[in-house]
Amino acid sequence: MKNFEPITISCFKAYDVRGELDVNLDADIAYRIGRAFGQILASQNNTPNPTIVVGSDIRPTSHTLKTAAAEGITDAGVNVIDLGMTGTEEVYFATSHFGAIGGLEVTASHNPINYNGMKLVRENSRPISADTGLGEIRALAESGQFASAAKGQITQNTDKAAYIDKLMSFVDTAKFTAKKIVVNSGNGSAGPVVDELEKRLANLPIELIKVHHEPDGTFPNGIPNPMIIANQKSTQQAVIAHKADFGVAFDGDFDRCFLFDEKGDFIEGSYIVGMLAEAFLGKHEGASIVYDPRVIYNTENVIKTFGGTPQISKSGHSFIKQVMRETGGIYGGEMSAHHYFKDFFYCDSGMIPWLLVIELLSTTGKTLSELVDGYIAAFPSSGELNFRLGAMSADEICRTLEAKFGTLNPAKNTLDGLSLDFGQWRFNLRSSNTEPLIRLNIESKGDKALLQEKTDEILAILHDCGAVAADH
Template sequence: MTGLSQLVKAYDVRGVVPDQWDEGLAELFGAAFVTVTQADTIVIGYDMRPSSPGLSRAFARGAAALGTSVTEIGLCSTDELYFASGRLDMPGAMFTASHNPAQYNGIKMCRAGAAPVGEDTGLAEIRALVEGWADNGAPEPVAVPGSITQRDVLADYAGYLRHLVDLSGIRPLKVVVDAGNGMGGHTVPTVFDGLPVDLVPMYFELDGTFPNHEANPLDPKNLVDLQARVIAEGADIGLAFDGDADRCFVIDERGEPVSPSAVTALVAARELAKHPGSTIIHNLITSWSVPEVVKEHGGIPVRTRVGHSFIKQEMARTGAVFGGEHSAHYYFRDFFNADTGMLAALHVLAALGHQDGTVSELVAAYDRYAASGEINSTVADQANRTAAVRAAYRDRPGAAVDDLDGLTVATADWWFNLRASNTEPLLRLNVEAPDSDTVARIRDEVLAIVRA
């Protein structure tokens, strides 16, 4: 069986349909998933991509053929699937390719209680089974297949999120939301229903061909429409969701993006007010401001690798109340240690609505440094270029070097991280310093070596 090495990633399954995978392969993944998780029951959801319903149903057939009962929740966001997995205590599978272009699709899988399934926690075994069955024939179905039933959990999901954030008494807010034709268009109306919010929807029509822009708010060009609309509407805030609506990006009243690190620090401070002395997880690319704010509010910051499976494992290990990443993934202990952009958005709305200032004023205390953002360089030999950067900085006075995730070099005045992509011949650079001139200097120094 060829092609699965390109299809099965470190955290999920993702590839082009039908070139790299199809409903026949999805059926094998369903059988492999229930074999590895030893599940009697599972829950499945899917996004708005044209291929999602068929792939999802094929996965359900593969699971049911081995005797597992399947609950289908239909169209949903990824965090809605995590909610269902946590609330129903079932392993789950979400059919989505997140922010990838329309021709892609994938599967995000979790164990009961929304515990992650990654390369080291079951995904490698699932891949091995699928490869074997693809070469030698599908597993023999059991005599009595499992049932396949449908259940709508959207209202329960919305109610659960609203239960976790005190939105009582907030002032009226004008909120522009860009769903990017993704699943935010499905979840936002129900979650926001009844709030004192004048909702201005953008691209709420579910359309997995993404006719307006890619559903990837991490790319600045996909925020342009929202930024302009916030200004035109005189809105208090803008929110942008990615395709499967598990990430949320914030735009302030001036149309300027708010750093996900600032959102992480803000939410961390709110969670520490409810749970004094708790642990907060942050990945190594989040701003220095995050551990600073956590300590100032009496919490314990824990630095970890990039990626949801690492964050979730650390959340479980440490009992952390909250975790945040530079990519706008936000994780909550009260949400089964899973990531939910919607819950983070509600925290920001609550913080904004319970005071009279603007978003820019609200986040100013949490946005303390200049940053480069993630800069990608295409390189033929990632290890060689990384080694060259290490050699250039390891003996620099006052510099500390660590290898937690890629190469991080830090001094009292600046830090940078250089990480290799798991799926492309890229090196990703992030730089932070107190001022933009220092960021530019370090950025240019490192890129000169990377791109030599």
């Protein structure tokens, strides 16, 4: 048996593994993570012939890291089903579909080209985070104290049919009316899935206009991150040029989708959460809807208006999924464009939302702007504003803001960062769990002038605290 020296592995984050290539993430580290992942999950399950599914996005290094991780998993005595090139949600699906004890997706999503990472789940597609097992996996991977085991087997399965069946089960295609949709895959992993969905829609009056469609890990049109304003232009221009009904753009592993209305206008994620919440409550009276605390006014109003049960959760997929499981939430949404579905193993999907939008536009006869413009007018928001820290820490900045606004006696919430609600407006400031940033969101109740006034005021305070605006 090969001996492993103890090492330090610094690429473990709150929800996943993410590191800079050949700095704190390489094939050797991927092997150790796979070996620890397989050993720990196998020890926690009595499943005969345990299996873990693996997939990887389109980045040139992803296949190499996946191969190394799979080698580690099989050396831990666990079989591997290699799904090939996938998005993260395909691993979520396959983990439950195949009754696997876990799943591993190699992806850096929207991070720069010199980064990569892994997203891990256990049986039933349950998330693994710093609080639910990542620490244990890290400790074993660092120690190198791996148990001996009979080597597992690797099989290939790149058939997407069952996954596509699952996606299509969320909509009634008999209700679809003629629609033209721009789909921007960002040269990421979404393209092959879009092609498979297009085949299922072939006998329907649905036309897909594909932009940056071919998977290309060099990302010739830029890293697929539709949150960056410059990256939104290609989708917007295509919507306008083709007179499309709406546009959708994906990040690299397509666990998030971003929507554009028929005018090419980008729609902030919180309004999509409200729209989908309304749609689900129309089908499931009184159901629980889970949402994050960054932007809440519109979502809470929709849930109240349509008789749902509001369930607020800390931001982040592991927290949202846990609250959904605890409350039986039918749908969960984050303003960051993550959308979670009870019937998709409580996992997030970037493909299900735009299919639901086709059905929603078809059944209501409304345009996408007509569905969301009322929300936007009633509860205008700043959109997420991102900052790099200067001399002051995030906690120090939060204390500064509390001191500044404390005399106004706002309602305070610290579920996720600092939220102060003044009745007619509120803000949330929190540290990113994935990047060295602080993120600010401000919203008001129907008062754009007040929103602008308070945005300017808080931006000035952040500037004085040394925070510097970032792109995303």
